[in-house]
Amino acid sequence: MRLFSTLERGLVELPPPQEKRRVGMYVCGPTVYDLIHIGNARPFIVFDALRRYLESRDYEVIYVQNITDIDDKIINRAREEDSSPEEIAERFTREYQEDLRVLGVNPPTYQPRARAYVDKMIELIEELVAKGHAYVAEGDVYFSVRSFPDYGKLSGKSIDDLLTGARVDPGEKKKDPLDFALWKAAKPGEPKWPSPWGPGRPGWHTECVVMSRELLGETLDIHAGGNDLIFPHHENEIAQAEAASGKPFARIWLHNGMLTVRGEKMAKSLGNFSYARDVARAFGTEAVRYFYLSRHWRKPLDFSLEALEEARKAVEGVYEFLAEAELAGEGDEVPLPDELAGEVNLLEEKFHGDLEDDFNTPGALAALQGMANAGKRFAAGGGDRRALGAIARKIRELAAPLGLFQEERAPALSAQTEELIGLLVELRAELRKERNFGLADRIREKLASLGVELKDTPQGTVWTLK
RNA sequence: GGCGGCGUAGCCAAGCGGUUAAGGCGAGGGACUGCAAAUCCCUUAUUCCCCGGUUCGAAUCCGGGCGCCGCCUCCA
Numbered sequence: 001m002r003l004f005s006t007l008e009r010g011l012v013e014l015p016p017p018q019e020k021r022r023v024g025m026y027v028c029g030p031t032v033y034d035l036i037h038i039g040n041a042r043p044f045i046v047f048d049a050l051r052r053y054l055e056s057r058d059y060e061v062i063y064v065q066n067i068t069d070i071d072d073k074i075i076n077r078a079r080e081e082d083s084s085p086e087e088i089a090e091r092f093t094r095e096y097q098e099d100l101r102v103l104g105v106n107p108p109t110y111q112p113r114a115r116a117y118v119d120k121m122i123e124l125i126e127e128l129v130a131k132g133h134a135y136v137a138e139g140d141v142y143f144s145v146r147s148f149p150d151y152g153k154l155s156g157k158s159i160d161d162l163l164t165g166a167r168v169d170p171g172e173k174k175k176d177p178l179d180f181a182l183w184k185a186a187k188p189g190e191p192k193w194p195s196p197w198g199p200g201r202p203g204w205h206t207e208c209v210v211m212s213r214e215l216l217g218e219t220l221d222i223h224a225g226g227n228d229l230i231f232p233h234h235e236n237e238i239a240q241a242e243a244a245s246g247k248p249f250a251r252i253w254l255h256n257g258m259l260t261v262r263g264e265k266m267a268k269s270l271g272n273f274s275y276a277r278d279v280a281r282a283f284g285t286e287a288v289r290y291f292y293l294s295r296h297w298r299k300p301l302d303f304s305l306e307a308l309e310e311a312r313k314a315v316e317g318v319y320e321f322l323a324e325a326e327l328a329g330e331g332d333e334v335p336l337p338d339e340l341a342g343e344v345n346l347l348e349e350k351f352h353g354d355l356e357d358d359f360n361t362p363g364a365l366a367a368l369q370g371m372a373n374a375g376k377r378f379a380a381g382g383g384d385r386r387a388l389g390a391i392a393r394k395i396r397e398l399a400a401p402l403g404l405f406q407e408e409r410a411p412a413l414s415a416q417t418e419e420l421i422g423l424l425v426e427l428r429a430e431l432r433k434e435r436n437f438g439l440a441d442r443i444r445e446k447l448a449s450l451g452v453e454l455k456d457t458p459q460g461t462v463w464t465l466k
Numbered sequence: 467g468g469c470g471g472c473g474u475a476g477c478c479a480a481g482c483g484g485u486u487a488a489g490g491c492g493a494g495g496g497a498c499u500g501c502a503a504a505u506c507c508c509u510u511a512u513u514c515c516c517c518g519g520u521u522c523g524a525a526u527c528c529g530g531g532c533g534c535c536g537c538c539u540c541c542a
Contacts, residue, residue: 009470028542040542073540156469157538226542227470233541256542257471263535266542294490295479299472300535310478310491317490320505350488354480362480366489373489380506437500448503455504464504 001356006253017058024216028225029065032092033073037273039259039266046297047224048105052401064215065108069115085191102277104285104403110215114207118193121202121210125182133243137173139185139198145178148239155231180204209241223250257300287312289403293361321372322392329389336387343374425461
């Protein structure tokens with residue numbers, strides 16, 4: 001498996017599971033001050049799929065995702081709502097869990113909260129101060145960027161270039177404009193924790209360094225997040241972690257492309273966003289996942305209702321095939337004829353080949369579509385339809401790690417309701433025989449409006465739920 | 467200004483030195499039907515933003531343009 005790492009600016013090989021089974025993976029999580037929008041969901045879905053694919057390939061993935069529950073935005077929201085930061089954080093943490101469920105994301109192995117790690121953060125900051133990488137200034141603690149020669153290696157920036165653009169705030173206690181806060185002295189009315197430098201709270205995302213160090217060790221395998229986090233967030237994480245440990249912080253850095261709206265980044269501040277749960281409920285969990293996976297994870301992806309609708313239709317198309325194939329494949333096991341089996345095997349190889357090459361999900365999805373198409377052509381050419389069951393099983397098996405094509409579409413109706421629909425279908429058949437099309441069409445239309453779609457096939461009328 | 471990315475059919479989107487240039491949506495034609503819907507079959511890029519170059523061979527590599535976007539401030 002090869003993945004494009006931001007640090008190397010190129011593909012990096014992940015050792016095969018025979019050599020290294022355990023993979024430590026850290027994906028930056030939400031700040032719980034509001035519901036997440038659909039753009040925020042991209043890394044959660046894409047890296048969830050990556051994690052599950054690795055697991056399906058015999059890796060044991062320790063998947064960590066933090067919950068940032070100490071932050072200015074939480075404090076502000078609490079003020080607005082006349083609530084407390086704890087309460088806001090608690091509420092939106094629960095909402096976030098619900099969103100993950102709606103998006104079909106598996107729960108992380110660990111979901112640590114910043115508040116539970118303040119002690120460990122203080123330890124790290126003390127360590128950095130002791131090693132001369134950080135200094136205390138009137139109750140604040142700052143990281144000294146100049147003390148870390150590698151600063152800028154992730155984002156490709158040089159300290160000098162950054163300095164040119166940096167503005168020095170008159171009120172700042174920093175020695176150097178690029179230095180960033182590790183610990184902020186408490187202001188009145190803000191949450192605070194005791195520390196060697198007086199009451200305050202952790203500043204920058206020291207939490208990610210501490211949590212990943214505690215749960216995954218000093219060097220983790222994969223660190224992932226949106227590409228808007230490369231600088232300064234992840235650059236600063238590297239500085240803290242590596243200044244403290246002297247070891248590489250992460251082997252592979254993955255950064256997904258942004259979700260855009262008419263070409264512009266979706267962002268709360270721009271107001272061009274939709275809440276993830278609203279989109280998932282309108283189009284369905286799998287349509288949202290398909291939407292994301294139909295575009296390579298590093299590239300920007302443009303959001304629109306039309307694009308989601310297209311994804312929904314593409315998913316439905318595969319389900320149409322699955323429904324037919326599974327119906328035909330019930331009962332006797334019929335093996336695939338050689339030629340078809342060969343084609344399906346080739347597509348399976350393409351599926352894995354594409355995913356192992358920088359997690360190329362669009363290519364992999366095309367392979368699954370190709371399997372369905374091969375099955376359709378085979379049946380249309382007069383092949384034994386019962387063999388299609390095997391293709392359907394293969395598609396479902398391969399797509400499982402991606403969180404696609406896992407729904408059972410059997411109509412969940414009571415026997416009584418089914419009988420009732422059956423009766424109406426029978427009556428309509430009689431009416432059609434008598435060429436009473438007016439009444440027959442009324443039945444069809446009324447049922448359609450109730451979500452029961454009739455299809456007149458040469459073998460008779462069948463119905464499906466929409 | 468610095469750093470990074472993107473530009474492939476009507477639209478979305480793979481491809482990363484030799485393939486008939488995947489796949490999806492849409493559109494057109496056909497089968498089926500009382501008419502539909504759904505489904506199925508077929509068709510839909512001699513060409514990959516432009517101009518040069520390297521090569522036997524380039525959408526793919528190099529140089530130069532043009533256009534769009536992200537980061538450099540909280541941000542998935």
